[in-house]
Amino acid sequence: xxxxxxxxxxxxxxxxxxxxxxxxxxxxxxxxxxxxxxxxxxxxxxxxxxxxxxxxxxxxxxxxxxxxxxxxxxxxxxxxxxxxxxxxxxxxxxxxxxxxxxxxxxxxxxx
Amino acid sequence: xxxxxxxxxxxxxxxxxxxxxxxxxxxxxxxxxxxxxxxxxxxxxxxxxxxxxxxxxxxxxxxxxxxxxxxxxxxxxxxxxxxxxxxxxxxxxxxxxxxxxxxxxxxxxxxxxxxxxxxxxxxxxxxxxxxxxxxxxxxxxxxxxxxxxxxxxxxxxxxxxxxxxxxxxxxxxxxxxxxxxxxxxxxxxxxxxxxxxxxxxxxxxxxxxxxxxxxxxxxxxxxxxxxxxxxxxxxxxxxxxxxxxxxxxxxxxxxxxxxxxxxxxxxxxxxxxxxxxxxxxxxxxxxxxxxxxxxxxxxxxxxxxxxxxxxxxxxxxxxxxxxxxxxxxxxxxxxxxxxxxxxxxxxxxxxxxxxxxxxxxxxxxxxxxxxxxxxxxxxxxxxxxxxxxxxxxxxxxxxxxxxxxxxxxxxxxxxxxxxxxxxxxxxxxxxxxxxxxxxxxxxxxxxxxxxxx
Numbered sequence: 001x002x003x004x005x006x007x008x009x010x011x012x013x014x015x016x017x018x019x020x021x022x023x024x025x026x027x028x029x030x031x032x033x034x035x036x037x038x039x040x041x042x043x044x045x046x047x048x049x050x051x052x053x054x055x056x057x058x059x060x061x062x063x064x065x066x067x068x069x070x071x072x073x074x075x076x077x078x079x080x081x082x083x084x085x086x087x088x089x090x091x092x093x094x095x096x097x098x099x100x101x102x103x104x105x106x107x108x109x110x111x
Numbered sequence: 112x113x114x115x116x117x118x119x120x121x122x123x124x125x126x127x128x129x130x131x132x133x134x135x136x137x138x139x140x141x142x143x144x145x146x147x148x149x150x151x152x153x154x155x156x157x158x159x160x161x162x163x164x165x166x167x168x169x170x171x172x173x174x175x176x177x178x179x180x181x182x183x184x185x186x187x188x189x190x191x192x193x194x195x196x197x198x199x200x201x202x203x204x205x206x207x208x209x210x211x212x213x214x215x216x217x218x219x220x221x222x223x224x225x226x227x228x229x230x231x232x233x234x235x236x237x238x239x240x241x242x243x244x245x246x247x248x249x250x251x252x253x254x255x256x257x258x259x260x261x262x263x264x265x266x267x268x269x270x271x272x273x274x275x276x277x278x279x280x281x282x283x284x285x286x287x288x289x290x291x292x293x294x295x296x297x298x299x300x301x302x303x304x305x306x307x308x309x310x311x312x313x314x315x316x317x318x319x320x321x322x323x324x325x326x327x328x329x330x331x332x333x334x335x336x337x338x339x340x341x342x343x344x345x346x347x348x349x350x351x352x353x354x355x356x357x358x359x360x361x362x363x364x365x366x367x368x369x370x371x372x373x374x375x376x377x378x379x380x381x382x383x384x385x386x387x388x389x390x391x392x393x394x395x396x397x398x399x400x401x402x403x404x405x406x407x408x409x410x411x412x413x414x415x416x417x418x419x420x421x422x423x424x425x426x427x428x429x430x431x432x433x434x435x436x437x438x439x440x441x442x443x444x445x446x447x448x449x450x451x452x453x454x455x456x457x458x459x460x461x462x463x464x465x466x467x468x469x470x471x472x473x474x475x476x477x478x479x480x481x482x483x484x485x486x487x488x489x490x491x492x493x494x495x496x497x498x499x500x501x502x503x504x505x506x507x508x509x510x511x512x513x514x515x516x517x518x519x520x521x522x523x524x525x526x527x528x529x530x531x532x533x534x535x536x537x538x539x540x541x542x543x544x545x546x547x548x549x550x551x552x553x554x555x556x557x558x559x560x561x562x563x564x
Binding site for chain 2: 070
């Protein structure tokens with residue numbers, strides 16, 4: 001049985017923000033290099049997972065980057081509507097990260 | 112070149128405030144420049160479209176009222192970029208007016224370069240006709256009608272117009288829409304420092320002390336050498352750490368390794384972030400890769416209508432469980448009652464339900480738990496304010512009295528916090544132009560005028 005932790009308990013930062021008025025970007029920064037390395041090695045966070053959480057197609061995830069210097073994983077996809085136009089719900093895109101908080105992260109090194 | 116060049120970004124956003132203690136500490140150093148960003152697309156298209164700043168005049172004057180006299184005492188240039196928030200002509204005029212007022216109050220005299228960023232629509236139409244404007248992330252090609260529809264289109268300048276103004280010995284530069292890193296990078300580039308390092312340094316300091324802890328609106332100082340730079344907070348009691356500075360490279364952009372910018376790309380695949388001391392981070396290895404063609408980003412806002420909103424709440428659990436049914440019935444009633452008076456395609460009616468997908472809308476992953484109360488915004492956007500007012504008033508009264516299955520409370524469905532229950536909001540804009548434009552001369556779209564203050 002692999003021990004699992006919720007992302008909210010092992011991340012230093014979980015946030016969303018506009019990357020320009022037409023895209024939303026999600027940043028996950030880990031507290032320690034071990035967890036970050038394990039998440040990468042075990043593919044605990046993938047474009048497919050992000051797509052499923054946000055109800056978008058995997059091919060709509062325009063960027064998915066693992067950024068070692070920041071112990072960070074970043075995913076970007078188009079906003080449903082551009083920032084501030086009719087029907088937008090979050091002009092800055094700063095409250096779109098909540099679905100990430102309960103992603104389960106493996107805490108043991110052996111699969 | 113004399114090492115190092117010390118660059119001061121006193122505040123991440125002009126008008127957001129910073130402690131005077133930080134300025135006092137910064138003034139103890141051998142500063143070569145004050146550079147500050149005053150704009151962003153983040154607050155949305157309204158401010159660009161309507162020609163107003165999203166920062167208040169009082170606070171911009173407060174910040175500048177400390178910085179401008181300090182920069183003049185030091186005898187070093189002060190640069191404001193994306194002036195007035197969106198960096199269009201009215202935003203520049205607003206900022207220049209504040210600068211003049213402060214100068215008069217402090218008896219300051221200087222040479223000021225004002226660099227316009229608003230773009231001539233005829234030039235843009237010709238450029239579009241020649242295939243020199245193209246999409247990069249809106250998912251659609253620009254049409255001539257988009258250019259016509261915008262009340263204002265700005266171009267985002269790179270370092271070149273600012274370098275030219277510094278070379279011509281400007282004391283103060285008020286620039287329209289500008290690439291944020293250019294504001295502090297221009298001087299080192301003029302002095303022959305490495306462009307990649309200068310731009311990366313500029314990119315890190317442009318948000319002020321977002322790269323420092325404790326995290327409050329404040330300034331940062333960069334020390335630029337020939338092969339690396341150091342980042343430290345202006346406030347001696349704050350710290351920059353490797354984690355935070357490295358992580359800032361992610362912020363508000365889609366790819367932390369490759370950052371597209373006017374005239375090229377910042378390649379950070381080899382960038383190294385290291386501890387220098389307890390509160391200072393050393394960065395090296397950043398590279399600038401010039402693009403084959405020089406492109407600038409265009410941002411244009413078009414007015415899409417007039418808005419009226421009604422804010423209300425609901426507490427009845429039977430109503431809350433049936434609220435979608437209420438919305439459907441109200442929409443049907445409006446179509447029916449307004450037939451022949453206001454055509455259905457001349458307004459948009461939006462019910463926002465806070466407590467139920469109000470924040471994430473279609474991106475919301477799970478069926479939400481039933482909330483114990485519901486926040487409701489009834490919103491109408493129409494071609495005129497009168498139509499928006501009319502439709503919103505009808506939607507409000509219809510929602511208040513609409514029956515639904517199992518209703519026990521038949522006196523009214525909505526708790527209004529205000530009288531009047533609905534009111535006109537400012538007009539609605541959208542980013543209609545967000546495209547790249549190829550240019551032969553990176554300074555040509557950004558004419559500079561000189562003012563002797």
